[in-house]
Amino acid sequence: MGRVGFAANAARLDGDRKQVIETGRTRLMIAGAVFAAAFLAVALRLVDVALFSDSYEPRTARISADERMRTGRADIVDRNGVLLATSLETASLYANPRMVINPEQAAHRLAQTLPDVDAATTLAKLTSERSFVWIKRHLTPQQVHEVIKLGIPGLEFNREERRIYPLGSLAAHVLGYTDIDNKGLAGIELQHDEAMRTRAEPSRLSIDVRVQHVLENELADAIARHRAIGGAGIVLDADTGEIVGMASLPDFDPNRPNTIVEDVRFNRATLGVYEMGSTFKIFTTAMALDSGRVDLNGGYDATEPIRISRFVIRDFHAKRRWLSVPEIFMYSSNIASAKMAVDVGIANQRAFLARVGMLEASPVELPEVGAPLVPQRWREINAMTIAFGHGLAISPLQLVSGTAAIVNGGMLHAPTILKRDGPAHGVRVVSERTSERMRRLMRLVVEKGTGKAANAEGYLVGGKTGTAEKTLGRRYSKKALMSSFIGAFPMNKPRYVVYVMLDEPQGTKETHGYATGGWVAAPVVRKIVTRIAPMLGVAPVDEQAREVQERLMVNLNTVQAGVRRVAAH
Amino acid sequence: MSAFTRSDTSVVGRWWWTVDRWSLAAIACLVGFGTLLALAASPAVAQRLGLDPFYFARRQFAVIPVAAVIVFAVSLMSPRTVRRLAVVGLVVSVALLVLTLIVGMEIKGARRWIDLGGFSLQPSEFVKPTFAVVCAWLLASGRTQEGFPGSLIALGLYLVVVALLIKQPDVGMTVVVTVVWFAQWFLAGLHMFWVALLLGGGIVGMVAAYLFLPHVTSRVDRFLDPSQGDTYQVTTSLEAFMNGGLFGRGPGEGRVKSLLPDAHADFVFAVAGEELGMLACLLILALFAFIVLRGLARVWHDNNLFVMLATAGLLVQFGLQVLINTGSSLSLIPAKGMTLPFISYGGSSLLAIALAMGMVLALTRRRYGQELA
Numbered sequence: 001m002g003r004v005g006f007a008a009n010a011a012r013l014d015g016d017r018k019q020v021i022e023t024g025r026t027r028l029m030i031a032g033a034v035f036a037a038a039f040l041a042v043a044l045r046l047v048d049v050a051l052f053s054d055s056y057e058p059r060t061a062r063i064s065a066d067e068r069m070r071t072g073r074a075d076i077v078d079r080n081g082v083l084l085a086t087s088l089e090t091a092s093l094y095a096n097p098r099m100v101i102n103p104e105q106a107a108h109r110l111a112q113t114l115p116d117v118d119a120a121t122t123l124a125k126l127t128s129e130r131s132f133v134w135i136k137r138h139l140t141p142q143q144v145h146e147v148i149k150l151g152i153p154g155l156e157f158n159r160e161e162r163r164i165y166p167l168g169s170l171a172a173h174v175l176g177y178t179d180i181d182n183k184g185l186a187g188i189e190l191q192h193d194e195a196m197r198t199r200a201e202p203s204r205l206s207i208d209v210r211v212q213h214v215l216e217n218e219l220a221d222a223i224a225r226h227r228a229i230g231g232a233g234i235v236l237d238a239d240t241g242e243i244v245g246m247a248s249l250p251d252f253d254p255n256r257p258n259t260i261v262e263d264v265r266f267n268r269a270t271l272g273v274y275e276m277g278s279t280f281k282i283f284t285t286a287m288a289l290d291s292g293r294v295d296l297n298g299g300y301d302a303t304e305p306i307r308i309s310r311f312v313i314r315d316f317h318a319k320r321r322w323l324s325v326p327e328i329f330m331y332s333s334n335i336a337s338a339k340m341a342v343d344v345g346i347a348n349q350r351a352f353l354a355r356v357g358m359l360e361a362s363p364v365e366l367p368e369v370g371a372p373l374v375p376q377r378w379r380e381i382n383a384m385t386i387a388f389g390h391g392l393a394i395s396p397l398q399l400v401s402g403t404a405a406i407v408n409g410g411m412l413h414a415p416t417i418l419k420r421d422g423p424a425h426g427v428r429v430v431s432e433r434t435s436e437r438m439r440r441l442m443r444l445v446v447e448k449g450t451g452k453a454a455n456a457e458g459y460l461v462g463g464k465t466g467t468a469e470k471t472l473g474r475r476y477s478k479k480a481l482m483s484s485f486i487g488a489f490p491m492n493k494p495r496y497v498v499y500v501m502l503d504e505p506q507g508t509k510e511t512h513g514y515a516t517g518g519w520v521a522a523p524v525v526r527k528i529v530t531r532i533a534p535m536l537g538v539a540p541v542d543e544q545a546r547e548v549q550e551r552l553m554v555n556l557n558t559v560q561a562g563v564r565r566v567a568a569h
Numbered sequence: 570m571s572a573f574t575r576s577d578t579s580v581v582g583r584w585w586w587t588v589d590r591w592s593l594a595a596i597a598c599l600v601g602f603g604t605l606l607a608l609a610a611s612p613a614v615a616q617r618l619g620l621d622p623f624y625f626a627r628r629q630f631a632v633i634p635v636a637a638v639i640v641f642a643v644s645l646m647s648p649r650t651v652r653r654l655a656v657v658g659l660v661v662s663v664a665l666l667v668l669t670l671i672v673g674m675e676i677k678g679a680r681r682w683i684d685l686g687g688f689s690l691q692p693s694e695f696v697k698p699t700f701a702v703v704c705a706w707l708l709a710s711g712r713t714q715e716g717f718p719g720s721l722i723a724l725g726l727y728l729v730v731v732a733l734l735i736k737q738p739d740v741g742m743t744v745v746v747t748v749v750w751f752a753q754w755f756l757a758g759l760h761m762f763w764v765a766l767l768l769g770g771g772i773v774g775m776v777a778a779y780l781f782l783p784h785v786t787s788r789v790d791r792f793l794d795p796s797q798g799d800t801y802q803v804t805t806s807l808e809a810f811m812n813g814g815l816f817g818r819g820p821g822e823g824r825v826k827s828l829l830p831d832a833h834a835d836f837v838f839a840v841a842g843e844e845l846g847m848l849a850c851l852l853i854l855a856l857f858a859f860i861v862l863r864g865l866a867r868v869w870h871d872n873n874l875f876v877m878l879a880t881a882g883l884l885v886q887f888g889l890q891v892l893i894n895t896g897s898s899l900s901l902i903p904a905k906g907m908t909l910p911f912i913s914y915g916g917s918s919l920l921a922i923a924l925a926m927g928m929v930l931a932l933t934r935r936r937y938g939q940e941l942a
Contacts, residue, residue, distance in 0.1 A: 031756065042895045046850055046851065047851075
């Protein structure tokens with residue numbers, strides 16, 4: 001090999017080295033590109049953070065001043081801006097037991113200063129091993145001053161906020177209440193919990209406190225008079241679906257949430273579902289008229305009770321003859337209503353009730369909403385009993401909103417507890433003509449039928465009574481009644497629907513021992529309408545005026561129809 | 570600037586005409602920023618520690634001239650001298666690294682420092698540049714000299730150094746050394762199969778660190794889900810950049826330095842963001858990027874494999890430290906303590922970086938017809 005071999009070797013090595021350097025250069029470019037990209041990424045991130053992120057610290061003091069002004073949880077106001085719920089800043093007393101020098105003395109003096117602080121429990125707290133114990137939440141400024149004067153080391157105050165309901169128990173079930181940490185537990189407080197925590201503007205309800213007060217006042221009065229176990233009342237704007245007043249008694253004081261027991265928390269107006277009884281005939285009759293199967297001149301035979309499977313359907317005010325449609329409604333005939341429903345058809349009945357919102361829970365903005373109890377299979381017997389309000393349990397609010405649609409010209413509006421900003425959009429459920437005829441029939445009930453006691457002079461109240469026997473176990477009870485009246489006024493152009501229900505009322509001497517809707521609930525509606533109509537700007541009219549009479553008159557057709565029927569035989 | 574004429578053949582004169590003066594200027598700018606920020610950031614930290622307000626600033630100012638001398642002196646060296654310096658430096662610093670495990674001061678749970686009477690030395694800082702140069706020599710020799718097992722020696726050396734660093738423990742330093750070592754192998758023409766395998770191994774290693782090292786787990790978890798735990802440092806750092814905006818609040822006017830324990834070291838970039846503003850930060854980033862990319866571009870023309878590998882290794886180390894530090898401050902990556910070259914407070918770090926950049930300047934000087942075998 002010698003020199004030649006060495007030279008060849010060196011040349012190969014030289015070639016190798018060139019090759020290696022070339023590879024290195026290529027890869028150096030890759031490294032450079034990676035670095036350039038990484039530096040670019042850091043630079044972009046820097047620009048993003050410095051210029052385009054929301055600063056944690058505001059650059060001006062204006063916003064923070066704003067924050068200080070508002071107390072945490074947003075207010076609740078009624079439709080006219082009257083304050084229903086607000087938040088006040090309070091101080092809560094806590095202790096760091098490790099820093100309390102003389103627990104016995106401290107407990108003793110705290111018990112002397114604060115009325116509901118007990119010396120023994122406080123001593124137990126102050127001698128515990130923890131470094132934080134609550135002594136008392138939400139002290140008054142006076143109490144804070146007293147505690148500071150005691151000069152006990154280890155006691156501290158924590159600024160908290162407390163929910164205050166200035167009107168006490170008024171509209172308690174609508175408002176709901178909060179726990180000690182201001183977390184909504186019921187009513188609109190729970191429904192709007194998130195919004196009220198985060199937003200400053202108050203929740204504006206559709207409630208009018210004046211109407212609410214009248215409603216609760218008259219309802220409580222009636223419950224006391226008839227020794228009822230409870231009651232419910234609703235005033236609804238017939239054209240918008242806004243709930244102007246809604247009460248459920250017994251109620252509670254949301255200012256003292258620890259005193260609220262299960263029984264008073266129950267909202268009978270929205271959560272309770274009941275078999276409504278005869279008030280349901282509003283829907284049966286409207287359905288029959290709207291379907292065209294029958295008109296105001298038509299009627300059904302109510303001579304004999306209906307026997308179907310093991311049930312017997314009877315009339316409470318039995319006339320034992322053929323009845324015209326107005327008579328059926330006025331005398332509240334179960335037999336004829338059942339026939340009316342069968343005549344329209346089972347499927348049609350179900351579809352109609354679904355349309356007026358009877359088969360689904362009310363869409364109102366409250367957490368306490370009861371779902372209706374709908375029969376699983378809709379047979380003939382179901383159709384018949386549902387026709388007069390048995391075998392289908394709904395909440396009073398469903399009944400009220402459905403009735404509003406029947407009387408207001410036929411438009412169903414979703415009921416709302418919040419004040420509407422714009423016009424309400426409804427869904428047509430019956431024709432104008434059906435609605436107009438139903439208004440006449442409902443006025444007839446108050447003028448001449450079972451609802452005479454509801455007649456508030458000049459306000460043209462129309463309505464329907466309802467008396468349902470409550471089911472106790474699996475039987476209906478004759479003694480335990482749900483007596484109600486649903487009305488609307490003024491009947492020539494209804495503005496408001498008013499509903500009153502008493503739970504297990506007892507008859508009195510004035511009602512001759514009767515506890516039916518016409519005797520116990522209808523008078524309450526009269527009193528309520530008399531008091532609220534002036535507030536709501538509804539002027540009284542002369543009921544005997546010709547144009548009024550013309551708009552609301554109903555020809556009972558008893559004789560004529562009877563003759564026609566005889567003639568037809 | 571024409572203090573030296575072209576015909577000046579003195580050592581300094583030749584140096585002036587052959588050294589990369591642009592990189593030198595960039596380094597000088599960075600030292601200037603570092604001085605400014607040492608004055609701005611460190612008094613707050615010193616005060617919080619109950620020290621004289623200018624305690625850190627004074628110490629840093631004592632080191633800066635030394636660093637300048639090192640940059641200058643090392644950049645005068647020829648590649649061969651640089652290599653020898655690196656070998657000696659590596660031997661000494663690895664020995665000191667072993668010593669830390671025996672007599673080191675334990676600070677915040679790690680043994681990284683040796684007390685030299687008033688000045689604590691962090692040997693691992695010096696391991697980084699010297700290791701990079703020695704590795705470059707081993708790999709280059711392995712490539713160019715028949716029968717020299719350079720790659721194997723480099724691998725063994727790497728394992729020793731990493732074992733010592735993990736023992737301290739110092740994960741950040743381990744990552745930097747590993748990346749530099751890998752980058753050099755890559756440039757030395759490592760077969761793509763091994764590149765892929767090592768990249769995969771790196772990913773596996775990172776996942777393993779996440780799974781088996783509890784403080785890495787918590788750091789990464791907090792990065793991925795800031796609501797989950799304490800992200801005080803990173804949140805405060807980001808706030809600093811937001812408060813600074815485009816032009817900053819003015820030197821000394823920031824408040825992040827009084828909130829963050831490491832404002833003068835690991836989070837000095839946030840102090841810059843708050844006091845000097847986004848534009849100044851972009852300028853600092855640009856200076857760093859310039860030094861790295863210009864250095865890489867300069868060795869691109871070099872025909873010497875050792876010079877290419879050594880320079881690239883040193884620049885990768887330099888650039889990586891910048892990226893990790895700024896990325897942590899901006900919450901672009903999980904927070905990892907890493908000094909920002911020339912700007913962060915820290916004597917060992919500054920001297921080591923001076924050494925590294927001195928070497929880079931030495932290696933990137935123009936050499937006409939000179940070859941280093």
